Amino acid sequence: MIFETVVSTVSADGKPHLAPMGVRYRGDDVILMPFKPSATYDNIVGTGHAVLNLTTDVRVFAGCVTGRRDWPLVPAERIPGMRLQAALNHVELRLVEERADEQRPVLRMARVHAARHGDFAGFNRAQAAVIEGAVLVSRLHMLPAEKVREEIAYLQIAIDKTAGPDEHEAWRWLRSAIASHQAAMAVVRDATAIQKQAQKQTPEQKS
Template sequence: MNDVIFETVVTTLAPDGRKHVAPMGVRYRGEQVVLMPFRPSTTFDNIIATRCAVLNIVTDTRVFAGCVTGRRDWPTQPVERIAGVRLECALSHVELNLSDMSDDAQRPVLNMARVHEVVHASFTGFNRAQAAVLEGAVLVSRLHMLPAQKIDSEMAYLQIAIDKTAGPGEHEAWGWLVDAVRRHREKAAASSAETTRGSS
């Protein structure tokens, strides 16, 4: 398997038609796309139920930052060959069907076969701020796991790229991430204060 992980957004539908949008690192193995969603997860449940997913290639980093800060309602459009939707902002999308699965209690491996692929817009190049937002989104997704000092030092470094190269979209996405860190700290402080009062 190619161990290079590519940051994408996977869209799935629940059996009742509810859409779900989730950033996900994927691997490519020949004509197959390999997904390794955590259990439990809505993405995993939807793929097992419908055997379908759509891989979205996007450069609008607001989607990544939005999904880790509670903003998952992104505009979508129906796709052509499977029961699914793609992001309107996707530069391209690949429609996938579940081929086979290696089960695992934490991270099952889903081998997805390519059914149909469409390019919607050209890729115009990398922006350092886009990479900074992606890294910031990963940090925010791990606020409950990482020490505050590590979060602060890495966010401070990433802020340099935001200050130098961000456009309006990246500034908006970064603002969501910074606010998420602040709210996490406030919630932790309030919980600590409540515990202290309860033990006094």
């Protein structure tokens, strides 16, 4: 099973970085599979540490995939790193094994310390919809536009029925990112069409 979390890391010079990430639990260890290249991968390999943050503030998920990564952080307790201030729970991790892969290396992380900071009442449907929407936004470059439209239309039902102010704000960020991407793709398609039309013209037509 894959669980959606927010992973915080720091670079070798102490610059923090947040990234939503699906993780697996294997006994007491945590399995991370960051994309390569990525700041998360570089930071973990460079420092040997990461922090797993569990939160119901889905604005963090939506924010990270729409360029809003400046969320309040506090120092980790046992490792050199930072944790999300809004985390209900956090787990401090140490890298113990890397299985190389050109695209997504497998990092086995050992638990160094865990702490609870609040109660988890469970995700409502809107929060789950925002997380799914954030995954879609992170893969806009890989997915057909029609699939994105279908998925967003379905997720919109949960937003309309169960979202609170935070979920509505996060959803607006995601919809805006999708609209911007689709507009950019339309410009590319128009430019391509014009170029193809020009290539089909005879020398007389071009003159």
